[in-house]
Amino acid sequence: MKKETSLFGLIWRFLILVVLYTILFVAGAGILQGHLPDITPEPGVLTGITGLLLIAVVNTLLIMILIIVSRWQGWRLAALLSLAWYGANTFIMQIETWYFLSDLTVDDQLMPLLFLMGMPVAFVFIPLAVWVLKGMKSTVSSPYPYDLKMPLSQWVGKLAIIAVAYVLLYWLAGYFIAWQNPELRAFYGSPGTITPFWQHTAHTLKTDPWLFPFQVLRAMIWTLCMVPILYGSSLKVWPAAILVGVFISIPQNIGHILENPLIPQASVRLSHLVETASSTFLFGMVVVWLLHRRHYSLRDLFR
Numbered sequence: 001m002k003k004e005t006s007l008f009g010l011i012w013r014f015l016i017l018v019v020l021y022t023i024l025f026v027a028g029a030g031i032l033q034g035h036l037p038d039i040t041p042e043p044g045v046l047t048g049i050t051g052l053l054l055i056a057v058v059n060t061l062l063i064m065i066l067i068i069v070s071r072w073q074g075w076r077l078a079a080l081l082s083l084a085w086y087g088a089n090t091f092i093m094q095i096e097t098w099y100f101l102s103d104l105t106v107d108d109q110l111m112p113l114l115f116l117m118g119m120p121v122a123f124v125f126i127p128l129a130v131w132v133l134k135g136m137k138s139t140v141s142s143p144y145p146y147d148l149k150m151p152l153s154q155w156v157g158k159l160a161i162i163a164v165a166y167v168l169l170y171w172l173a174g175y176f177i178a179w180q181n182p183e184l185r186a187f188y189g190s191p192g193t194i195t196p197f198w199q200h201t202a203h204t205l206k207t208d209p210w211l212f213p214f215q216v217l218r219a220m221i222w223t224l225c226m227v228p229i230l231y232g233s234s235l236k237v238w239p240a241a242i243l244v245g246v247f248i249s250i251p252q253n254i255g256h257i258l259e260n261p262l263i264p265q266a267s268v269r270l271s272h273l274v275e276t277a278s279s280t281f282l283f284g285m286v287v288v289w290l291l292h293r294r295h296y297s298l299r300d301l302f303r
Helices: 007-030 048-068 074-101 110-117 119-134 152-176 182-187 197-207 211-232 237-249 266-291
Strands: none
Touching: 007 048, 007 110, 007 119, 048 074, 048 119, 048 237, 074 110, 074 119, 074 211, 074 237, 110 119, 152 197, 152 211, 152 266, 182 266, 211 237, 211 266, 237 266
């Protein structure tokens, strides 16, 4: 089946895919029916159909762009994009839910369902989107625009920089954006006046020593999810960096515009949206900057 490349052809495919995304997103959310905590959340920025439609439009558009700019085709593209999408927008998000909310609003029965919730979009919608936009026939991929041949020592060094960069971005955004909200501090068990940054950091290291190693693990999983997006892209470096940043920042955070009994307070959700969207977007650009080619010296990193 020959795929149209006209604007009209893309528009009607986009409309079809928005409908399919909405159906599969609702089906995934339906898995949670009857298992959510009996809490009445505050209304979100958008409610009901309006919020759901915005999520469907934004995520469908992003998935379409990821498919269209990819130099890969067919089942290879469908499989890699599905795994990357699930890892970045369900797995990473829900292991953080397990870490922070398992003692607050998430019980042992709900937790595994949160991992299942994202599967219809990742493993049904994305292959369908690839078929609608490109077909499933495998063809010869265009040449790699990026240099994959880096020595092991360079990979180790760059992954170490990535780990440090993520922890710094995560912690700075967490404190200077999210932790400034008194409702958020109270929700996570720290009501009252905010403590100074270094005192707060020292207290966290003492009372929660696994937090930073956990975030290093998340940084490595993030990177694993970004690699197929970067190396599959036919874009030049800066457009690819922006696309990767959007890929890891928008889909996992846009849900904060809706009411959510797992985080009942609207201001807490909004603080997390601003905190996480900004820090992960910057983190995605850092990863592309480091991994798009081999670097021969520290000075060469900045060329």
